[in-house]
Amino acid sequence: MSKLLSQYNSSKAEEVIVIMKKLAVILSLCSVGVLLTACAQKSEPTKKVESSSQVKHSSSSKSSRSSASSTTLDKKASESQSSTPWNADKDAQLQSFISSWQGKMGQSYTKYDGQNSLKASTGTTYPDIFSGNGVYMNNSRLSIGYSPTGEGPYDYNVVAIYNHDGTQPPLPNHITYLFAFHNGQPVALVDQSREGEVRVTETKNADVREAFQRIAGENTTTSSDEKEREPSFNELAVMTYAIGYGDGDINGAKVAADNGFLDLYYMQDSGRYGIGQGTSASTILLQQDGDKMKYWTKDTSGGRSTATARVVEHTVSIAELKSRYFSTAEQRATIEQIASKLKTGTSE
Known part of the structure; x- marks a missing residue:
């Protein structure tokens, strides 16, 4: 009797083990399915975010390429114009x-x-x-x-x-x-x-x-x-004359030079230059001092004559002269034209 009970118990134990193994396999398969479903659900928002980011990046890249292309075309057009004989x-x-x-x-x-x-x-x-x-x-x-x-x-x-x-x-x-x-x-x-x-x-x-x-x-x-260049001394003299005698207007110097009336002469005794239209009243003295121009005018206010007028010293920087009269191609051409017509000489 005890032998039969022992065999029965052994058979039941084997059935239980088989059943447990099957349950383990089923549970394992279910877990994998759940995980796959969850992953699939989580992947959709990620794709949407990436797509939006890519659109922004693509738009930005196109804008950058467009801007760069426009700059390149402008530069090429400018270089093409500047390389021609006339502009x-x-x-x-x-x-x-x-x-x-x-x-x-x-x-x-x-x-x-x-x-x-x-x-x-x-x-x-x-x-x-x-x-x-x-x-x-x-x-x-x-x-x-x-x-x-x-x-x-x-x-x-x-x-x-x-x-x-x-x-x-x-x-x-x-x-x-x-x-x-x-x-x-x-x-x-x-x-x-x-x-x-x-x-x-x-x-x-x-x-x-x-x-x-x-x-x-x-x-x-x-x-x-x-293309900007440093002005010559004669050109500096013309610009200084415009300030010292023409109250800043270059036209007086231009008219005088065009008609052959504007003289520039070096005075050996003082080391200064005189620029004017042949009279003491129309002449100022000048001298370059480093990056400045010194010039002397006569103060005829108060009824003083030219002979008794007080001589007044002034200073103007070369940078200011260039800014006022020598900063554009047209201005440089005008000053160069006036300077080329100066009648020059030396005075003792």
């Missing part, structure tokens, strides 16, 4: 020269504005004539056309046109300057044709020829800041 800066310098020089000649010039045709009193219209009846030099028709950069398909690429209609008989008459580049070199042509074919020659006016060559010859591949 707006040089055009302004030429216009400044013509404005000053025409007074010396007793003439008045009109500039072609690049859009509206410029008509001379003889009936010739620029630049229409280039593609119309044509322009001749030495009995040969020229390949000539308007090209504001100085680069074009013509033998003569015209960058600026100035016309003066004469007022003295025989009428009608005119003087028209065609500033051009021929084989990359600046050439100032002049047309004074009155009837028939338009015939040009290279100008014999040294002022016009040399001014155009000087302006055209400036290095255009450098920036405006790099």
